[in-house]
Amino acid sequence: TKMNNVLTISVIFLSGLNEGLNEIRNYHLTLFFLTFLCYVIIILVNVCVILTIILNNELHEPMYIFLCAICMNSLYGTAGFYPKFLSDLLSPVHVISYSGCLLQAQVLYSFACSDLSILALMAYDRYLAICRPLEYHSVMSKQRVITLVCLAWSIPFCIMAVNTIITSRLKLCSPYINRIICLIWSIVMLACFPSETTVNSVVAYITILIYVLHFLLIVWSYLFLIKTCVGSLENRRKFMQTCVPHLISLCTFSLTLLFDVIYIRFGSKDLPQTIKNFICIEFLIIPPIMNPLIYGFKLTKIRNKILNYLNSFPFLYHMEH
Numbered sequence: 001t002k003m004n005n006v007l008t009i010s011v012i013f014l015s016g017l018n019e020g021l022n023e024i025r026n027y028h029l030t031l032f033f034l035t036f037l038c039y040v041i042i043i044l045v046n047v048c049v050i051l052t053i054i055l056n057n058e059l060h061e062p063m064y065i066f067l068c069a070i071c072m073n074s075l076y077g078t079a080g081f082y083p084k085f086l087s088d089l090l091s092p093v094h095v096i097s098y099s100g101c102l103l104q105a106q107v108l109y110s111f112a113c114s115d116l117s118i119l120a121l122m123a124y125d126r127y128l129a130i131c132r133p134l135e136y137h138s139v140m141s142k143q144r145v146i147t148l149v150c151l152a153w154s155i156p157f158c159i160m161a162v163n164t165i166i167t168s169r170l171k172l173c174s175p176y177i178n179r180i181i182c183l184i185w186s187i188v189m190l191a192c193f194p195s196e197t198t199v200n201s202v203v204a205y206i207t208i209l210i211y212v213l214h215f216l217l218i219v220w221s222y223l224f225l226i227k228t229c230v231g232s233l234e235n236r237r238k239f240m241q242t243c244v245p246h247l248i249s250l251c252t253f254s255l256t257l258l259f260d261v262i263y264i265r266f267g268s269k270d271l272p273q274t275i276k277n278f279i280c281i282e283f284l285i286i287p288p289i290m291n292p293l294i295y296g297f298k299l300t301k302i303r304n305k306i307l308n309y310l311n312s313f314p315f316l317y318h319m320e321h
Contacts, residue, residue: 015178070119075288077284101177188200245298
């Protein structure tokens with residue numbers, strides 16, 4: 001029903017995929033196959049690292065528990081995107097229920113925020129291990145690490161739930177989002193009365209401030225780490241082995257989010273829709289694949305365990321020999 005341009009919306013149309021598919025109309029099955037392959041790789045590499053850490057008691061250390069948490073978080077975040085996107089690639093109409101749209105936004109935002117929280121914990125963990133080794137085991141007990149991981153998941157979820165709930169109360173004037181995923185700011189842009197979005201803006205700025213502080217904590221930790229490692233060969237070795245993967249992971253995550261934020265703020269209307277779509281979802285493609293691969297190859301204990309598992313399969317063993 002329509003009253004003074006205010007709609008009672010039950011479904012949201014994701015028009016970004018329609019426009020994007022017009023540019024690659026002849027390749028949509030290829031795109032479906034590549035997307036499916038990407039999702040399978042994300043599941044396999046993350047599950048491989050998670051099981052390797054869980055099944056080996058010697059890997060039940062803070063650094064590996066945090067890595068396990070970030071891989072679990074990747075499975076959670078990508079589950080909020082890939083199944084729906086794959087079904088959309090095979091469908092001529094790309095719709096999602098309004099409640100489903102809000103749920104997807106909740107999952108994707110809480111995934112991104114949890115990632116940053118866990119990266120901050122990993123940075124602090126490396127700071128303690130290298131800069132304050134005598135205090136490390138008393139501060140980073142297994143019980144405390146598990147508590148911190150639970151907080152790194154639950155607090156972002158609750159913060160984003162507040163954003164999602166106040167967004168759900170807005171009166172919308174259009175059911176069309178020019179994106180391939182539901183994001184909270186995309187829904188807010190559909191609001192009929194800009195004056196009603198003031199609370200959304202305030203909560204959004206508070207949320208941004210919280211996660212900027214997370215980022216500053218990471219920078220602070222690494223400034224101390226670099227200062228400590230410069231004068232010690234042993235500390236430099238520790239830094240290269242355990243901190244470099246974390247830095248690569250952090251840079252990958254930060255750059256993908258930065259591109260998305262820059263596009264949202266200064267995005268050019270002249271960009272092809274396909275590129276717009278990729279910028280919108282790159283944080284769901286690059287970090288979930290890169291994180292387990294980087295840590296799996298760089299961290300010796302995990303790499304050796306995975307290689308041992310692979311060598312235990314007779315088929316693979318005979319292939320190698």
